[in-house]
Amino acid sequence: MDRSIEEAGHVRGPVMAGAAKWVRANLPAGSNVGHLNWGDFVQLFAYDPDHRFINGLDPAFMLVTDPTRIRYWEEVRTGRKPLDPVEFGDTFRTNVLIVTKEVPRQVRMCEDALLERAYEDEGAIVYVLPEGSEAEKR
Structure with missing residues (x-):
């Protein structure tokens, strides 16, 4: 029992909570929200059920309904494939992209694309996709 309690103390908390709360407070309900890891969906949706996230629980669902976009x-x-912010925004009709800091390569990808940070905490970053994409016009 003591070992279980000790191990539980090392479990990461909800690293996406702050980013999800920021999106909920700053984007219109029903907006699409970009993210790069399907496993992040549970936390994102738990803290923000008012928005639509690209993918959740299992990418196989999207493979059946939209194979081009999931690929x-x-x-x-x-x-x-390098991140093209305009293409990403247009493809998923989103103005933002949430990235967990647990995948530094994905953070670097966003930084290399010169994306602006709208929100950041110890667990995640919300990047703004550039104006001029089709997503901005919707």
């Missing part, structure tokens, strides 16, 4: 998303998130 694009997978190539970007794994670094096989």
Whole structure:
């Protein structure tokens, strides 16, 4: 029992909570929100059920409904394709991209794309996708 309590103390907290709360407070309800890891969905939705997230729980669902977009998303998130902020925003009709700091490569990808940080805490960053994308016009 003591070991279980000790191990529980090392479990990470909800690293996406602050970013999700920021989105909930700053974007219109129903807006699409970009993110790069399907596993982040649980925390994002738990703290912000008012928005639509790109992918959640299992990417196989999107593979069935939209194979082109899931392949694009997978190539970007794994670094096989460079992040083009306008293309990403247009593809997913979103103005923001949430990235967990637990995947430093994805943070670097956003920094390399010169994305502006709208929110940051110890767990995640919310980046603004550039104006001029089709997403901004919706």
